[in-house]
Amino acid sequence: xxxxxxxxxxxxxxxxxxxxxxxxxxxxxxxxxxxxxxxxxxxxxxxxxxxxxxxxxxxxxxxxxxxxxxxxxxxxxxxxxxxxxxxxxxxxxxxxxxxxxxxxxxxxxxxxxxxxxxxxxxxxxxxxxxxxxxxxxxxxxxxxxxxxxxxxxxxxxxxxxxxxxxxxxxxxxxxxxxxxxxxxxxxxxxxxxxxxxxxxxxxxxxxxxxxxxxxxxxxxxx
Ligand SMILES: Cc1cc2nc3c(=O)[nH]c(=O)nc-3n(C[C@H](O)[C@H](O)[C@H](O)COP(=O)(O)O)c2cc1C
Numbered sequence: 561x562x563x564x565x566x567x568x569x570x571x572x573x574x575x576x577x578x579x580x581x582x583x584x585x586x587x588x589x590x591x592x593x594x595x596x597x598x599x600x601x602x603x604x605x606x607x608x609x610x611x612x613x614x615x616x617x618x619x620x621x622x623x624x625x626x627x628x629x630x631x632x633x634x635x636x637x638x639x640x641x642x643x644x645x646x647x648x649x650x651x652x653x654x655x656x657x658x659x660x661x662x663x664x665x666x667x668x669x670x671x672x673x674x675x676x677x678x679x680x681x682x683x684x685x686x687x688x689x690x691x692x693x694x695x696x697x698x699x700x701x702x703x704x705x706x707x708x709x710x711x712x713x714x715x716x717x718x719x720x721x722x723x724x725x726x727x728x729x730x731x732x733x734x735x736x737x738x739x740x741x742x743x744x745x746x747x748x749x750x751x752x753x754x755x756x757x758x759x760x761x762x763x764x765x766x767x768x769x770x771x772x773x774x775x776x777x778x779x780x781x782x
Pocket of ligand 1: 578579580581582633634635726727728729730731767769770
């Protein structure tokens with residue numbers, strides 16, 4: 561019981577210590593060991609039907625960082641000081657009949673791919689009828705939603721490790737996408753741009769949380 565109490569306390573502390581860091585200490589670098597755990601949190605994240613419709617680009621190239629500053633106003637703080645800077649891509653091609661689905665079923669789920677297996681049929685039906693994911697734009701937005709689950713896990717994992725972070729949507733999607741395509745960093749046949757994130761160590765006080773009380777956002781239905 562004592563242990564459970566401690567876990568509860570630790571969890572809330574971690575959620576309070578995670579905040580959207582505006583100023584990073586550019587002299588402090590995340591260790592490779594810690595970074596691998598953050599990426600493992602992304603890799604192990606859940607996704608709809610398990611198709612993992614994401615790719616994470618760790619941007620180490622200084623010129624790319626400089627170029628992004630003009631296109632991504634919300635990323636400037638991270639680009640200036642974060643130890644690690646991520647661009648997350650979401651797939652736009654995950655359908656039951658895609659090459660990618662066949663690859664996932666065979667290479668990752670270790671099943672035989674069949675056009676009309678119960679899994680493939682259920683997935684096709686879900687996309688067509690339940691969620692009406694019938695074009696690459698809606699497939700892309702559906703995949704983006706899932707990348708945010710990985711993002712949340714990465715932010716929380718970083719906080720557990722004493723690492724600060726900032727999630728980023730402050731960019732012109734069209735301009736950054738064109739940049740990534742022009743620099744061969746994103747193949748638009750398979751991917752679109754979802755979000756960015758910076759990870760590192762703060763060079764400022766933690767911003768205290770401003771949140772609505774639970775009763776404004778939570779209702780128990782009896
Ligand atoms: C999806 C998403 C996009 C965000 N984009 C930016 C951004 O571009 N730049 C930034 O400085 N903060 C960004 N934030 C941080 C939010 O402003 C911040 O999380 C929110 O105000 C709550 O504050 P806290 O995270 O410090 O608790 C983003 C947060 C989320 C979840």
